[in-house]
C-alpha cells in the first residue's frame with residue numbers, strides 16, 4: 369500500500385466551518401462548508417452552540433473526503449485551525465460542555481476587565497501575555513463561566529471540568545476524550561499564558577481566579593496531538609497540526625522569515641508581522657503573540673486589527689444601495705482620476721489598532737457637487753489602505769523590521785485596484801497567492817510537516833504560489849498628500 373499523500377484541514381471560523389482536502393502539492397482537492405447559528409442572548413453577548421460546531425466539523429470533513437473520492441487511509445494527517453479566544457468549558461467524564469461557547473466578540477466581561485485595569489493589573493498582563501486587558505481574550509470569559517454556571521467552580525476545583533478554545537475542544541472530541549491539549553498560538557490568546565516562557569502563568573491564574581486543573585497541555589503547533597477515533601472517518605488519522613486562524617494564514621502564506629507579513633481582508637482585517645524570535649513590545653497598543661512554535665522554538669508576531677475593511681464595501685451595497693456587487697468597486701475606483709478630495713473614515717464600530725477609540729464614528733469628508741458614487745466607492749477602498757498604513761507605521765515605530773512585502777488574502781483581496789493602492793500607499797510590494805484559502809493551507813502545512821509529508825518550513829514555502837504581485841508606483845508627494853488628507857479626516861472622526 370502506498371503512503372497516504374493527502375491532508376485534511378479543518379477551518380472552524382466565526383460564522384462557518386470548512387474542511388478542505390489538500391494533496392501533497394498543496395492543491396485544493398475538495399471542500400466541505402457549513403454556516404452555523406450565532407446566538408445573541410443579551411446586548412453585547414455572542415455565543416456558539418458547541419454541538420453545532422462539532423456536527424459541522426464532522427459533516428464537512430466527511431463531505432470533503434467523499435468529494436475527493438478518498439478513503440480515510442489516504443489522509444496522512446488532520447490539521448485544525450480555528451476562530452481564536454472563543455471559550456469552552458466541558459465535563460471531562462461526558463465531554464458535554466456546561467454552557468455554550470463564549471465567542472471572542474462577546475463583551476459581557478467588560479466590567480470585570482475595567483475593574484482589573486483600574487487596579488493597575490494591565491502591566492502584568494501586557495508583560496506576560498503581550499495582550500491588552502480586554503474581554504476579547506479568553507481569561508475573563510472562563511472566569512465568567514466558573515462564576516455563573518451553577519456548581520462550575522466547585523466541579524472545576526475537583527478536577528471534573530476541562531477548559532479549551534475551539535481547537536482543543538475539537539481535538540478532545542476527535543480523540544474520544546483522550547487528549548486535552550492545545551497549541552502555543554491558541555494558548556497565547558487566552559491571557560493566561562506567558563508567551564516568553566511558553567507556559568501557563570501562575571500569577572495570571574491567581575489574577576483571573578482560574579484553577580490550574582482546567583488547563584490543557586500546550587504543545588508545538590506542528591506535532592502529533594493524537595489520533596481520531598476510527599469510528600469518525602474509518603481510520604485512526606493522526607491529528608498533527610493546530611494553530612489559531614490568523615497565525616495559520618501567516619503560515620499558509622509562507623511567512624516564516626522575520627519581516628514577512630500577511631493581512632487578511634474580510635469583514636475586518638487582521639495583519640500579522642513576523643518578528644522572528646523577538647517578542648516585540650508595542651507602545652501603540654498592538655498585540656504581541658506567538659506566530660507558531662516548531663520543535664520547541666517559538667516565533668513571534670506583532671498583530672494589529674482593523675474592525676471595518678470589507679464591511680465598508682458591504683455598507684455601500686446594503687446601507688447606501690450604491691452598488692449591487694462588491695466587485696463593482698474595482699471599476700468605479702479606476703474610472704475616476706483621483707479621490708476628488710473625498711475621504712471615508714469607516715469608524716462604524718469605533719476604531720481598532722492603533723487608534724483604539726471605541727467612541728469614534730464614521731464619516732465621509734470633502735464632498736462637493738462634483739463628487740460621484742465612484743468617488744465614494746474609491747474613498748471606501750482607500751480607507752482600507754490608509755488603515756493598513758497606520759498599522760504598518762505603528763509596527764515600525766514599535767521597532768519591528770519594515771515588512772519586505774505584504775501578502776494579502778481574504779475576500780476583499782480579489783480587488784486589483786485595492787491591492788495596487790495598498791502597494792502605493794505602503795510603498796511595499798503586495799503579493800496575492802493563487803490559493804486564497806491560506807488559513808486552511810497553514811493548518812495543512814503544520815500537519816503535513818509533523819508527519820513527514822513535507823520536510824519543513826522551506827519545503828512548504830516552496831509550495832505557495834503567487835497569483836499576482838503589485839509593485840509600488842506613484843509619486844511620493846502624492847502619497848504624502850493622500851496620507852495628510854486621511855489624517856485630517858481621521859482627526860474629525862475620533863471622539
Ligand SMILES: Nc1ncnc2c1ncn2[C@@H]1O[C@H](COP(=O)(O)OP(=O)(O)O)[C@@H](O)[C@H]1O
Nearest residue numbers: 634635678679681682694695778779780782783
Ligand atoms: N471584489 C471585492 N472588492 C471589494 N470588497 C470585496 C470584494 N469581494 C468581497 N469583498 C468584501 O469582502 C468581504 C468578504 O470577505 P470574506 O473573506 O468572505 O469575509 P469574512 O471571512 O470576514 O466573512 C465582504 O465584506 C465584501 O464586502
Ligand SMILES: O=P(O)(O)OC[C@H](O)CO
Nearest residue numbers: 381382451452472613614
Ligand atoms: O473566524 P474569523 O476568521 O472571523 O477569525 C476570528 C479571529 O481568530 C478572532 O481573533
